[in-house]
Amino acid sequence: MGQTPCMATPDPGPCRAAFPKFYYDHNTGTCQSFMYGGCRGNQNSYGTVEECMSRCSRD
Numbered sequence: 001m002g003q004t005p006c007m008a009t010p011d012p013g014p015c016r017a018a019f020p021k022f023y024y025d026h027n028t029g030t031c032q033s034f035m036y037g038g039c040r041g042n043q044n045s046y047g048t049v050e051e052c053m054s055r056c057s058r059d
Helices: 049-056
Strands: 019-025 030-036
Touching: 019 049, 030 049
Parallel strands: none
Antiparallel strands: 019 030
């Protein structure tokens, strides 16, 4: 069984675009920004901090 998307480390993917996204950092319980390259990556990638927190926060 794989890990949940919120537990994955941020993955910008191999492409070279620079889309601002947010990932959930399970160590701190917060969402942090990162730059997504535009392809591949993983599911721990959200368009807004609000979406990230609503999907991943345990509070």
